[in-house]
Structures are given as structure tokens and as C-alpha cells.
Amino acid sequence: MALDTNTKQFAEPAATMRFDGVDLLRGLSIMAVILLHGNIRLLYTYNISIQNLLPRWLMRLFFWNGGNGVTVFFAISGFLITLTSLRRFGSLAGMRPKAFYRIRFARIAPLLLLLLAMLSALHLAQVDGFRINPSCGTLPQALFAALTFRINWFEAVHGYLPANWDVMWSLSIEEMFYLFFPLACVLLLRWQRGMVAFVALLLVLVGLGPFARTVWSFNEIWQGTSYLGGMSGIALGCLTALLVDRLQRTNPRWMTTRMLLGFQVAGAPMMMLIAIWPRWHWMNFLGRSGTDDTALDLATCMVMMGSVLRGKPGRAWLAPVRWFGRHSYEVYLTHEFVVIGVTELYVRVHRGSPLVWIVAELALAAPLGAVVARWYSEPMNRRLRGAAPSQVRS
Secondary structure (H helix, E strand, C coil): CCECCCCCCECCCCCCCCCHHHHHHHHHHHHHHHHHHHHHHHHHHHCCCCHHHCCHHHHHHHHCCHHHHHHHHHHHHHHHHHHHHHHHHCCHHHCCHHHHHHHHHHHHHHHHHHHHHHHHHHHHCCCCCCCCCCCCCCHHHHHHHHHCCCHHHHHHHHCCCCHHHHCHHHHHHHHHHHHHHHHHHHHHCCCCCHHHHHHHHHHHHHHHHHHHCCCCCCCHHHHHHCHHHHHHHHHHHHHHHHHHHHHHHHCCCCCCHHHHHHHHHHHHHHHHHHHHCCCCHHHHHHHHHCHHHHHHHHHHHHHHHHHHHHCCCCCHHHHHHHHHHHCHHHHHHHHHHHHHHHHHHHHHHCCCCHHHHHHHHHHHHHHHHHHHHHHHHHHHHHHHHCCCHHHCCC
């Protein structure tokens, strides 16, 4: 979607076109999730702290930003699903729910079902780190929650499940949103003022996010994993995609390369501030009011809008990070196997710095995700969708 500086014309992309800037954000986010999980596995399972090994701000930046990474994921998800739907169906009013659901099923279900089968076998074999605590529920209850996208609610009511189950809380929020997304498009956008109602609905979801993360939360788990809390970011991503599509179609004269770069320059420092969380009074207000995630989503959307409309290719040295972004789903659902295995090995041998072992988890999560993507999820995606190999990641 490049902006030609001479003609000021936006290139029209295919539905499955990749965006290097968005892949970079996704890559940084999934890496933050892995580093967080490596840190908390050591801390909460074995009482091994790495807090004093780095300055406080670096510690927070690298090892406590997994939650913010998921928040960024929500905004990216809403942006990409909306933009690809606009390209695929011509407009959201032309949404075909059956096709939308088939595409989502092909992308999500194969790996999710494989993961649930493996976790069930490990639970039944009573393997440490995979066994569901009876005080939290039974295996059938956990399976039903996962298949009906209620892991977030289940954990808020019953307590945390093992790590490989727990990561599905964010998937529950995303897929519950996308269960109703095409229906809202069909019901609202096929009448004269439907777009106004559709945008208003998305704005309401954005506005409800801070309340869901604070006053409407019945415990600490639900505060961070509620449906409305996560859907707020997805809705903001949807709105950003609508704006990007509008700008691409109208090619306004005032939309210059310098202005697009300004969106990125303004959004990136805001993301960094929330990542390092300086000890400023107004930052504490953001946290107490639940607007910190909304601010992060807004900053993410600003960076995405500038990056996608500018259409600049990513730097070569950032290619490994973008690779994580392109395979974020496979890495996200499988990385806890690496975290658990490497942590167990470190506890047994107890050699070297734990920081090195956590970074090793990051490195090893990549080949596992690559194998799963190359030999399972992508072939299943193609088979279920009847798509060409180049079309499997939309």
C-alpha cells in the first residue's frame, strides 16, 4: 500500500498482502509474551527471581510486557481482519458470513484441536506442568471452555489452568468477537445509515474497555481477561482499518508521507512509555482508570496506520522479528512447551544465568513454531480453504 510521493496515489493491495510494519509489531508482541512466561515460570513455580540482574526499566521492558503484547495483538487482529475482509468481499456490507467463518475455522481450528488433544493426553498421563488441578475443574470442563471460547471466564471463576491452557484466554476473546463481527456487518451495513450505526457500535466497545478492566471486574483475573476489556482493542483496530481503507480509496491531498510518518513518530513513544512505565503520577492514573490498555491500543493503531499507508518495506536486520510476527499464532499456542521444558532443565542443572536460559526459550520457540506451521497448520489451512500456498495467512 505504498504512497507514491509524486502522484500521491495509494496502491491497492490484495486481501492477503503482508505489511512489514504490522508483522514487526506482532513479532515484538509475541517475543514479549515468551519472555514474560519464562520469567514468571521461574518466579512463581520455583521462586527464582531475575529482578536484580538488570536495571528496573530494562527488566520491565523485556520481561514484564507480555500482557501489553497481547493488548497490541488485539488491536492488530481487529485491523487485519477488517482490512482483509474489505479486500476479500469488496466492502463489509458485502460480507458473506459463511465464507468468513470457513476462513476463520481453517486458520484457527486445526492447531487448536491438535493442542487440546495433546494437553488432554498429558493431563491423563499426569505429567507435571500439564495436569489440571482438581480444585480448578476437570478435563471435560476445560475442554468445553476452550471449544466454546470461554477459557478466560473459566479461569476467572475457577482459577488458573496449566500454562498451555491459560494462553487460550486471549483466543477466547478474539473468536467471540469474530463470532458476531460478520453478523453485525450483515445486519447493520445493508441499510442506508448502517455505517453510522456500525461505527457507533465499535466506539461503544472502545469506550466500555476501561470500565471492564476496573469497576466491572469481579476479581484480578477477570480484570485482565474480560471480553469487553479485550474487545475494546479489537474494535479500535477495526475502526483504524475502516479509516485506512477510506484514505486509500479517496487519496486525499492532505495525506502526505510526512504526515503518515508523524503518526508513527507519535505512536511509537507512547507505546514505549507504557512498556517501561515511568514513575509519573499521570501514568498511575492510566493504570487505575483502565485507560492504559486503550492508550496502548490507540498508539498501536497510529503506528499501523502510518506504516501501512506509507508502505515502506521493513529493514533486513528486523526480518527475524517479522518472522515471529508472521508465525505468531503457531508460536503463541506452542511456546509454553518450550518454556516448561527449558525451565525444568535449568532447575535441574542450575548452571549459567537464568537470563540466558529465558533467551534460549525465545530462540527455541521459533523452530517449534516453524515446524508446526510448515508441516501442519498451513497445509490444513490450505486444504480446508482450498487456497493456494500464498493465501494461507490472511
